Amino acid sequence: MTETGKMDPKELIARRCAAEVKPHTLVNLGIGIPTLVSDHLDEGMGVFFQAENGVVGMGRRPPEGMSDRHLTDAGGSFVSAVPGASTIDSAFSFGLIRGGHLDLTVLGGLQVDGRGFLANWMIPGVYVPGMGGAMDLVTGAKRVIVAMIHAAKDGTPKIVPECTLPLTAERRVDLIVTEMAVIRPEQDGLHLIETAPGVTVGEVRAATGAALIVTGDVPAMDLTRTC
Amino acid sequence: MTETGKMDPKELIARRCAAEVKPHTLVNLGIGIPTLVSDHLDEGMGVFFQAENGVVGMGRRPPEGMSDRHLTDAGGSFVSAVPGASTIDSAFSFGLIRGGHLDLTVLGGLQVDGRGFLANWMIPGVYVPGMGGAMDLVTGAKRVIVAMIHAAKDGTPKIVPECTLPLTAERRVDLIVTEMAVIRPEQDGLHLIETAPGVTVGEVRAATGAALIVTGDVPAMDLTRTC
C-alpha cells in the first residue's frame, strides 16, 4: 500500500473530488464528505461556493467570537463570506440551482445505480429526513458528483443495478467518487475509470453490486492533481 | 349648470376618481386622465403609487435640475420618490400587480361593454401600441376603475353592448367614471349610479350604447367628497 493508501477514506474521496473543481466556477457542496472538498482547494482559484440558504461566496467558519447569527451555511453553522460574496433569497438561490447556473454539486449518496441514478434522501420506514435541496441540485446542476463510501458498513453494495431506495432524480449523475474507485455513469452503464491506490479492479468489482465496464488498463487515482 | 359643471371634463373625471381612493392603499394610475387623479389626493393620506417599471411610492415630477435618469415613471418621465418609497425589479412589480397586492388601478379605456369588460390596448389596423402592463393590471388589481371620456369625438358610444375591440381581460371592471356619469358593472349589467352635475339620466342613456340599469333616483356626483 502506498502512502496515500493509508489516507482516511473520507479525506481520500474529498481530495479526489477536489481535482474535479475548475477555477472560477460556482459550486455547491452537500453535507458530510462533500463539505471536506473545499479544504483541498486553493483559495486563489476563484471558486465560489453556493449554499442553498442563499449565499454565493461562502467562506470558512470564522474564528471564535467573530461569527454572526445572520451568516450560516445550509446546515445552520456559522460561516464567513469571501470578498465578492453575495446573499440572495431562497427563490433566487434555487433559481441558480434549477436554472443550470451551478457548475457543480458534490453530494453524498445512499445508493447509485447502473443507470447512474442517485438515491440519497430517504430509507422508507427507517430514515426520513426529507430531500431538502437535493432533488433540485441533482436535477439542475450542470455537473453532479456523488461522493460516498463505496459500500455500507455491513459490506452491502451501495452501487447497485437499480436503486431500491427512492430516487432523488431521474438524472444520470456525472461521476461517482469513493475510497475505492472513480466511476463514470454513461449511457451504456458504469465505467470504472480509476481505482484508489492499492485497490484492484477485482476488489472494486467485488464491492460493487452493479456491472462495471472496464476498458483497457484502469489507472490509479492521482491524488496530487488539481484542475 | 353648476360651478362644477363647467369643470374641464378630464379634471371632473379625475376628481371623481380621487374620491374612490382609500387611505393607506397601493394604487397604480394609467397614463392620460388617470395620471391626474393624484392631483386631487391629500399627500397625508398615505397612498402609495406604484408604477409598473418598479417603484412603490412614486412622487411628483421633481423641480427642474433635481431629476435623475434612474428614477422615472412607466412613461419614462422623471418622478420623485416619497419617504418610504421602494424600488423593485419588473418581476416583483408584476408580482404585486398579478398577485392581488394592488388595491386599485385607474386606467383609460377605448370601450367598456355591458359585461363590464374593458378594451383599451389596440384598434386593429389603426393603433397597435401593445398592451404594456394593462392586461396584468386589469387581471390582477383588487379594484379596477376605468376613467374615460364618455363617447368618442364623433359621438360614437364607447360604452357598448359587447366590445368590438380586442379585450384587455375577461374581468368585470369595478367602476366606470366619465364626465357624464358613474356606472357600476354588476352581474346583471351596468348600473347608472351617479350623473355629473347638470347631466340628466336621459342624456347619459343617449350617449351610451349599452343598456343602463337605473334604480330609483340617480344622485349627482359629489365632487367635494374624498374617501
Add this chain to the structure above:
Amino acid sequence: MYQALTVEEAVALIPDGASVMLSGFMGVGTPDRMVAALAAAGKTGLTVIVNDAARPDRGVGPLVKARCLRKFIGSHIGLNPDVQEQMRAGELEVELVPQGTLVERIRAAGVGLGGVLTPTGLGTKVAEGKRVIEVEGKPYLLEPPLAADFALIAARSCDYVGNLTYMLTATNFNPIMALAGRVVIAEPEEIVPVGMIPPDAVKTPGALVDHVIRRVA
C-alpha cells in the same frame, strides 16, 4: 403607517387551526419572538409551512414541542426528533416538498400564478399523483400554488410604512413568504423612521406588510 403591536397582540390575531408560513432556514431568519409567543399561547391545530424543522429548540422547534401543529409542510425534518416522533405517532401530518419547489409554490401564490412547472421530482416519489405537463417537448411536474392565512416574517429593519430589509442568510424564505400570506406580520430587529431605508435596500415593500411587532422594550 403602522401602530406596532406587541408580540402578544400579534399572536392573538392567529386562531387555532390557521395556516402559517414561518420563515427561516435551520432557525436562521425565523421570527423567534412570535414562535415563542404562539407556543406559550398554546395554539393548536396549526398548519405550518416552513423550510425545515430545524432543531427542537430552534426555528419551528418550540411549536412542535408544544404540540401546536397538526400539519408540517417543508423540505427537511432530519434534525428534529420531535417531528419524527410525532409523525410516527400519527399526531403530525408531514408533507415533504423539494426546497426549490416549496419556495416557487409560495412565490406562485404570492404573485398570482397558477402553479409551478418544474423538472424537480420527475420520476421520484414526489411525482406520485401529480400531473406532468409537456412544454416544448420536455416534461415538467405541475405543482400547485401554496398560500397561507398568515406569514410570519423575521426582518432586520422595518420602518413605519412596513418596508423590510433582511440580513445575509437570514433572508432565505422571508421575502417570498411576505408575498403569500393573506395577513403578513413582520418581526423586525429594529424599527427605523420612515425614509431611513434607501429605496433600493428595501426587500419587501411596506404595501405587503399588515402588522409590525414592537421592539423589545
Add this chain to the structure above:
Amino acid sequence: MYQALTVEEAVALIPDGASVMLSGFMGVGTPDRMVAALAAAGKTGLTVIVNDAARPDRGVGPLVKARCLRKFIGSHIGLNPDVQEQMRAGELEVELVPQGTLVERIRAAGVGLGGVLTPTGLGTKVAEGKRVIEVEGKPYLLEPPLAADFALIAARSCDYVGNLTYMLTATNFNPIMALAGRVVIAEPEEIVPVGMIPPDAVKTPGALVDHVIRRVA
C-alpha cells in the same frame, strides 16, 4: 475575475441573427453603449427581447432605426414610429406579450421552470392558439419560457467578480434578464474593487455574468 472588454470587443461576440435580451424600460436602464455599438457595427437579423420599443432615439430605438432587427418581442411599441412603420412594411416581426407575462417567461427560462401559468391574457387575443391549464378549478394560460443567446445588462456598479447593482427604476428587467441569457454581458456605470459591494446590495451575483464592459476611458 473578469478582464473588462471594450464595448467593441463585446459587440463582436454577438453574431448577426442572434437573439438578444435588452434590459430597460422606455430606455431607462438600457445598456446604451452596447446598443450604439451594435447599431454602428451594422448587425442584422437580430431578435430582440425588450420591454418596449421606447422612442427612436432611446432604448432599443437606435437598433430599430439602423434596421438591425428581424424580430421584436416586447409589450409596448406605441411610442416608436419606426417600429410601427417597419412592422407595417413587413420588415419587422412583432410579438406583443403582456409585460408581466414577458418578465415571468424570461424568469422561467432563467430559473429552470417549464413555463408560466398566468391568468393574464385569458379570453383575449393573447390566448389564441395557447393551451389553457386548469389548476384547482381555475384556468391559466400556459406561456413558454423565453431565453436568449445574449442578455445585455445595464448595471449601476459592478466589481471584478461580476457582481451587479442597479439603481432605482433603472433596475426593471435587468436582474431577470441576467438569469436568462446564455451569455450575459454587463455594461456598468462604474467598476469597483472586489468586496466594495456589500453582499446584501448585490442584485445579480457575478456567477451569472460572463463579460463586463470597460468603463469609458
